[in-house]
Amino acid sequence: MSEHIYDNYFWQNDLVRLRPWSEDDWEWIYHTGFDTSLSRLASYKVNFPPTISEAKEYSKEVENCATKSGNTVFAIETLDGIHVGRIIFALDSERHGTFGIGIRIAKEYQGNGYGTSAMEILLKYAFMERRLNKCSSTVLEGNEATIKMHKKLGYEQEGVLKQNIYTNGRYYNEICLGLTKDMYLKNTVE
Template identity: 75%
Template sequence: MREAAYENYFWQNEKIRLRPWREEDWECLYNTGFDTSLGRLAGYRVSFPPTASEAKEYSKEVENCKTKDGRTVFAMETLDGVHVGRIIFSLDEERHGTFGIGLRIAKEYQGKGYGISAMKILLQYGFMERRLNKCSATVLETNEGSIKLHKKLGYDQEGLLKESIYMNGSYHNEICFGLTKTMYLKSISNTCEKSEHREYC
């Protein structure tokens, strides 16, 4: 099979490429299940010990961009093909134009800009291709990395849910973030000249 040409590929930018989740990606899912601190930040809980069978079953259910419970799972790869994590596009309510994005990156690949780069692709997809109007997120107040990421992307802090999460023996606050299409367009206007997708400028 001829090698794919990515020069005009929507699902990548200068740092990251998104591709459909594959059944064989189960091992990445399985291995990240051993990082309890990551699980607490992403899922607000301590999960039962991961199993290969559970990871394989989930991977089979969401492979090839199948939508499960309104969620579409993508694998995140570097431009060299290194699998660094997964990102989920979650359609909350199409009638109201609301959606969310969740991601999980293996610890050794965190802090390299992969998360924000992948988020930019799905924000562009949600706002410019799906006609959606608002992307919302709730973040644990101790998740400094996620808070910083959302602020960099132009999200506004819309509220605080006090002591709404119980974890590790105590209650924690959740920060509510929101990004509307109008805010999104404003946030990218300053960097539009550098964008690979100038058709949206």
């Protein structure tokens, strides 16, 4: 098979490339399952101990951009092919033009801009190719890195759901953030 040329490829920018999730990506799911703090921030809960069979089953279900419950899963990799994370395009309502994005970067790769760069690709796809109008996100209070990333991308805080999430023995606020297409365009032009 010949080598791919990515010079004019929509699904990458100068830092990362998104590719379809592969059945072989089960190892990433399995290994990041041992990071409880990452699970708490991403899914607001402590998961049961990870199993190889569960990781393989998940990867098989979402491989090759298969949509599961309105979600499409992509692997995030560096331009050198290092798998650093997962990003999920979550279509809420095509009719109303609403969607969400879920992202998870392995701890050893956080703080390098990979998450922001991957988000930029999916936002461009949603707003400029799918004609969607609003991306909504919720973040657990105290997750300052994720809040900062969203604000860098142009999201605004729309509200706070007080004491809405229970984890680690107490209730936490859930921060609601939103980005409309108009806000996105304003942010990308400036």
